[in-house]
């Protein structure tokens with residue numbers, strides 16, 4: 001089968017198309033013939049080699065989120081999965097391939113009318129957004145800021161906050177055009193990356209869902225209301241400065257909370273339930289799947305160049321050759 005591996009860590013030219021033996025599912029696993037593969041920011045980070053300390057090596061096949069048809073299952077897996085169209089989560093590797101092995105416990109059936117492309121656009125982003133908002137104890141009527149709203153997670157957080165009855169949904173983004181698109185998805189206030197915005201009243205928020213982190217993160221503590229909660233769900237801007245805790249303590253009298261949130265702490269059954277709900281919502285039009293572009297699997301390097309250039313609004317998706325997007 002065809003797959004895309006990291007030949008050398010670094011820029012996207014280090015990605016190469018390789019031919020590998022077809023994988024076999026082991027106990028508890030399912031083999032998916034992929035129709036669509038989600039491309040995520042974490043894939044770039046692994047490609048650069050910055051996570052080598054976590055055991056990622058050259059030769060690694062990127063990709064976690066896939067959708068397609070179950071071709072085989074390993075021992076102790078219900079054989080009725082075979083032949084079903086599903087969403088599956090391979091973890092941090094193995095997805096950029098014509099066939100991907102995933103834990104069977106990650107499988108979620110696709111709604112009948114749902115494309116594989118939409119499934120990998122909505123699936124894990126909605127899980128992070130849903131549980132990120134829950135981690136922040138978001139309640140209807142509260143005001144929410146989504147920092148770094150133009151990516152898959154942010155777009156889901158904006159929609160879920162709006163549909164969850166947020167009093168206001170602010171976003172940070174880098175362009176007016178993106179701001180307009182985010183307004184169409186439920187944002188009520190558009191800020192620039194620093195949290196400012198021409199013509200926008202300065203405001204503060206009960207909840208900040210932060211996809212960015214980075215050196216500017218502490219300045220957003222100033223935008224939290226008393227008892228406000230900031231949950232970092234991503235680090236696309238790098239780690240926060242080492243003294244960021246000092247900045248929180250400077251606001252001691254406002255009883256602020258800061259937390260990180262990783263979907264790794266969600267149980268398999270909760271993850272499946274929320275993924276299934278989100279896919280169902282997307283299939284009936286209650287949640288919008290924002291696909292930036294669909295590219296052939298062998299153009300994974302181009303997909304990474306687009307990601308690295310900051311061109312992507314929503315989700316980039318890879319499709320193996322010969323697989324029409326259904």
Ligand SMILES: NC(=O)c1ccc[n+]([C@@H]2O[C@H](COP(=O)([O-])OP(=O)(O)OC[C@H]3O[C@@H](n4cnc5c(N)ncnc54)[C@H](OP(=O)(O)O)[C@@H]3O)[C@@H](O)[C@H]2O)c1
Nearest residue numbers: 041148150151152153173174233234235236237261262263
């Ligand atoms: N918590 C979890 O369980 C979990 C799961 C999967 C992934 N992640 C993490 O989530 C992140 C990827 O999420 P994503 O795919 O939604 O994000 P993304 O598309 O990579 O980035 C989101 C947006 O952030 C803005 N941005 C990028 N760099 C920035 C910077 N230096 N300063 C300010 N804004 C910046 C960009 O929008 P504008 O240009 O419009 O500003 C970009 O579209 C990664 O850090 C990944 O590790 C977390």
